Amino acid sequence: MIHDFGCEAVICLDGKEPEFSEDSERQISEHSIDIRQERISRFVGEPRTQGGLEGLEFETGEFLPASHALAALGTKVNTELAEDLGVELDGGFVAVDSRAATNIPLVYAAGDITGGFNQAIVAAGQGAVAAIAACTDLRSSRQLA
Ligand SMILES: Cc1cc2nc3c(=O)[nH]c(=O)nc-3n(C[C@H](O)[C@H](O)[C@H](O)COP(=O)(O)OP(=O)(O)OC[C@H]3O[C@@H](n4cnc5c(N)ncnc54)[C@H](O)[C@@H]3O)c2cc1C
Numbered sequence: 001m002i003h004d005f006g007c008e009a010v011i012c013l014d015g016k017e018p019e020f021s022e023d024s025e026r027q028i029s030e031h032s033i034d035i036r037q038e039r040i041s042r043f044v045g046e047p048r049t050q051g052g053l054e055g056l057e058f059e060t061g062e063f064l065p066a067s068h069a070l071a072a073l074g075t076k077v078n079t080e081l082a083e084d085l086g087v088e089l090d091g092g093f094v095a096v097d098s099r100a101a102t103n104i105p106l107v108y109a110a111g112d113i114t115g116g117f118n119q120a121i122v123a124a125g126q127g128a129v130a131a132i133a134a135c136t137d138l139r140s141s142r143q144l145a
Pocket of ligand 1: 078
């Protein structure tokens with residue numbers, strides 16, 4: 001995404017193994033983004049001041065010039081409960097239809113667990129869709145009983 005704004009980005013894993021989603025892997029490959037796995041020993045310059053960062057130094061002694069450093073905390077979806085219920089996943093996320101319904105009757109999912117944009121307003125919107133579908137389905141299942 002940062003590449004789209006005309007900035008050159010390098011992903012530094014600080015000694016960790018890569019854990020990218022399929023979508024992230026695709027974007028990294030499309031933009032030929034460099035990935036550095038070496039441990040970072042220190043930030044060079046004055047990283048806490050505006051424009052003060054000069055770059056970072058790896059434990060190997062190599063210096064990587066950089067004007068900005070963004071910490072990526074990442075997120076991990078917890079699909080354990082859904083999987084216990086027999087809910088189908090798609091690429092590690094809960095698979096839902098346009099009504100936020102899963103493959104299990106009266107089980108719905110919304111938000112980050114369904115993949116797509118990880119944004120609060122998206123999750124809230126999908127939650128509303130799921131709630132309306134749940135009410136509609138519950139009402140019609142009661143009418144059938
Ligand atoms: C650092 C950070 C910054 C962000 N900044 C923004 C931003 O600026 N703007 C924006 O729109 N979005 C932002 N997001 C994304 C936004 O927070 C999410 O898209 C949104 O919270 C998704 O809502 P959700 O309800 O799907 O999941 P969550 O908010 O993660 O809620 C899921 C809840 O379910 C609970 N849970 C999980 N498993 C179980 C279980 N088995 N039983 C019971 N409870 C369970 C969790 O503890 C959690 O409370 C940010 C996210 C992060 C991590």
